[in-house]
Amino acid sequence: MRKEYDFSESRPNPYAAKLTAKGREALFRRYVESEGDVHLDPDVAAEFTDAKSVNDALRLVTRLRKVGQPHARKRRKTA
Numbered sequence: 001m002r003k004e005y006d007f008s009e010s011r012p013n014p015y016a017a018k019l020t021a022k023g024r025e026a027l028f029r030r031y032v033e034s035e036g037d038v039h040l041d042p043d044v045a046a047e048f049t050d051a052k053s054v055n056d057a058l059r060l061v062t063r064l065r066k067v068g069q070p071h072a073r074k075r076r077k078t079a
Helices: 021-035 051-068
Strands: none
């Protein structure tokens, strides 16, 4: 914590003691899902140094997927 934060007048959360480990896990899971975070496996995370490198790689994969997809052909109208 920073030195400029003053917690001398603060009081503990009365609901924190009632929260079990299962409840904390559920709250954490809901927070992570709402933020849109994605957790990488350690071996994958070791290959990327920062968020920019991950985003660049995923953009490349997205472009390559689009290149590999056949275009929808328009049907000719027959008279």
